[in-house]
Amino acid sequence: MTANTQPVKKDSILILDIDGTLTDSIAMHQEALLGAMQTLMLEHLNTDWGSYPHHTDTGIFAHAMKEHGRTGISPDQMASFERDLGSRFSVLLAERGLREITGARTFVKAMETTRWGVVFATGGIRSVSRQKLHAVAIDFVEEALLTSSEHAARDDLVKAARVRAMHLYDMDKPRAVVSVGDGLWDMRVASALGLGFVGIGSPDSASGRALRTQGATVVDDLGDVIRCLESS
The missing domain is CATH 1.10.150 (DNA polymerase; domain 1)
Structure with missing residues (x-):
């Protein structure tokens, strides 16, 4: 499978963090x-x-x-x-071994049949990030994975992910761009770049409470992200 041979035309971008968002690897x-x-x-x-x-x-x-x-x-x-x-x-x-965040693999797979083109942007280095996704059987192509091996600053990383997605999914002007992550830095970068943001974190987790305190939309189940995207 390649990122530009999807059954559904992609018109929006979904930028996914990995640690704490897709894999229980922090x-x-x-x-x-x-x-x-x-x-x-x-x-x-x-x-x-x-x-x-x-x-x-x-x-x-x-x-x-x-x-x-x-x-x-x-x-x-x-x-x-x-x-x-x-x-x-x-x-x-x-x-x-490594566990996925509940529903992560199913969520990423489900995005293949939506208008959302997925790219991954993570503060981990490339070799480690590959290991995480492979360990929980999340399908990806190398071009859709942006890591700190290429960009040390998170804002540069997310900006590069947006540009990469536009290329991979043949978008001139995305209808929407949404970042999904579990950390305050994910939310702050999304805000600074004018992107939509959905936080991942249970109500009793430190990261979930911190994001909610900052006014972010936060869900504790990746399945709920789909409902948030439907309104974007």
């Missing part, structure tokens, strides 16, 4: 990231990942290195970091 990813960052031997490593200017793997790596006087990161250094992170995540995945 804790596993953060464990792998911590291990990869600790090998850098940075004396005062800030492990509050959410406090970094760019909440992405490569954004965190670059900022932490700069804060410790290690500027001018080479492609080889970045590649080494990504290999280490990918390897650590692979080990954890093999040990523990």
Whole structure:
């Protein structure tokens, strides 16, 4: 299957986060990231990942290195970091397996027969993001996956996802663009770029409460996203 051979003409874009939105992978990813960052031997490593200017793997790596006087990161250094992170995540995945967020695979599959063209935009690196989607059997094409391996800043990542979707689904001017995610950064980027946003999070989860406090539309079941999209 390719993204531009869909049975239904696509006129709108759906940008999907992965961690916490499609896969229950946040804790596993953060464990792998911590291990990869600790090998850098940075004396005062800030492990509050959410406090970094760019909440992405490569954004965190670059900022932490700069804060410790290690500027001018080479492609080889970045590649080494990504290999280490990918390897650590692979080990954890093999040990523990990975669950989808309830209904994720069915939801993504259902989008194939709608007017919504799906792309994935995630703060994880490409190798790890591939592993997550494969682990829960979510079908995707490489061109529809945008990661921090290509864009360290989340706003650049989401902007690139929009442009990629327009190309993949042959849209001159999308009727609507909606981002779906579980974090405040997902909501803030969507707002800054003038996109629609639907949050994922149960009423008793910290992320769900935070999004609701900020006035976001939040659902605790991916099936409910479809009803939100119908009004877009």
